[in-house]
Amino acid sequence: MKIYLVGGAVRDRLLGLAPGDRDWVVVGATQGEMEAQGFKAVGRDFPVFLHPDTGEEYALARTERKSGRGYRGFVVDADPSVTLEEDLQRRDFTVNAIAQDEDGTLVDPCGGARDLEARVLRHVGPAFSEDPLRVLRAARFMARFASLGFTVAPQTMALMRAMVASGELDTLVPERVWQELRRALASATPSAFLATLRACGALAVVLPEVDALYGVPQRAEYHPEVDTGLHQEMVSDMAARLAPADARIGFAALVHDLGKALTPADVLPKHIGHEHAGVAPVIALCERLKVPLDHRELAVMACREHLNIHRLFELRDATVVELLTRCDAFRRPERIPWLATVCEADKRGRGGQQEADYPQGRTLVRLHQAALQVSAREVVREGMTGVQIGEALQAARVVAVRQQRQTDG
Incomplete structure (x- = not known):
């Protein structure tokens, strides 16, 4: 032995x-x-x-x-x-x-x-093509090692394309796809995972909702990179930079803009209402890949709310409290810092904005903390019904948010 x-x-x-x-x-x-x-x-x-x-x-x-x-x-x-x-x-x-x-x-x-x-990722031999999971592993290794200068050998990429064309990837079970995706999102350069899969045609098989973003134009004054797919790659890398090894934040960042693939051609490059249109494909992707519930819930919130958080300084005090309530932030307070980070990744994951400040994220966390300080004991009066208690709590939270904004100046 x-x-x-x-x-x-x-x-x-x-x-x-x-x-x-x-x-x-x-x-x-x-x-x-x-x-x-x-x-x-x-x-x-x-x-x-x-x-x-x-x-x-x-x-x-x-x-x-x-x-x-x-x-x-x-x-x-x-x-x-x-x-x-x-x-x-x-x-x-x-x-x-x-x-x-x-x-x-x-x-x-x-x-x-x-x-x-x-710095070359090369398959060992022809038996590589017998296991479709290896296509995803190649992409996941690129997510980890692209920052070191690694590339996929041309012969390996050609073999991966042939594997995709043969339909072998259709045999992958959702749990294995999610496992590789999760590990890629926890790596330094998730964009390399997306780019590698797209280069061999596999992205359209395993993540068609994300693949559909490529080639979809955005308004250049907000997105100098224009292509929504390229924006998504930049957002994913920014999420990895802001929250290293956090696949939950990485996944929410990955799917926050899925609604842009559904924008009618005659409306482009505007994407009015894409945050609401994107919720259905986010849920469908999560169900198909059996994504864990905490990842799924954050992803849906980020998709639905990211524009509201970008516009946080324009929102009324009551609207901020309504947003927090929709996110179940008073029972699950840990969600708000996560959501703020996803939105920061979205804002900074675009051309020329990589080092930009994102005060909305910090302010959202402060306003949430202020609203959290409101105690039911302070607002509940004898004889109040359940509805009245809820309304009193909501009103007190609005006041707390207003006072915090005044303190912030």
Whole structure:
């Protein structure tokens, strides 16, 4: 039995990045031998074990053979005779097909170290096309590594286009699509995820509502980038900058403008009412991908309210309280800072505005905090009905917002 460190831990060390989870491959062992040493079997589709002390994952070296459509259509062979090189050959990208033995020596049969130096994401071999999930993984890796100068190898992009054209991506289940999207939105450059998927035609398959934004014009005085799809890429990157690794804010930023794809051609480049038109496609996307409820609720709020928050200084005090009430901000106060951040990303995610100030976000948070200070005990009088209590609370909150605005000057 021999054990090697593999995959992302080796890749990231060679890139000089902070190490994440460590994965290990075991050559020359059986499941019984692993369990006899205290390892706990957890793999459902192939033999993976948890170390009895560290909890890290150890997988038996294996090969895979395509047996059907989709990312689960494989027959796995984890016989002790499978070599390390055979295990590495079945991996997706050369940069992930590097192993390191206990003395630090690299085993790199696919040239992954060379591609790391060249900043190229390249598929290991033709078996790449057998797993449609790898198209999304390529895009997700670009979201993480584009800022380091990585590009997708032309041969890999051509293979990805062929995979999309074959219909293989139709076999992906929503949970796996969401998992890759979530990780991309928590990366440094989500725009690279969108651009990579669009370059191979996959964006129209997995996120058609977002793909539909490309080519839709906006008014140049507000959006120098003009193209709504390009604006969306800029907003997604700004959200990642303002709220690093926060996929909830990233997702709300991603879908805030979906209504612009529905604007009638004779109205363009104006988008009157797009914030309301966008709610239905946001909900449809969330239902299709089984997006978690907290992500979905913030996304709907951001879509519906972002123009109101941009115009915050024009809103009446009562209108501000109505907005907060619509957002359930008095029971869920954490939502307002999230919403403010999404709206700031929208405002700054456009040409020439990347360093602009966004006082609306800070003011919204202050007004919300002021309204939160209103206590039911202060406004409830004996004999009041439920409706009267609600009206009294609302009126007191309006006063609190007005006073905060006067304090702000």
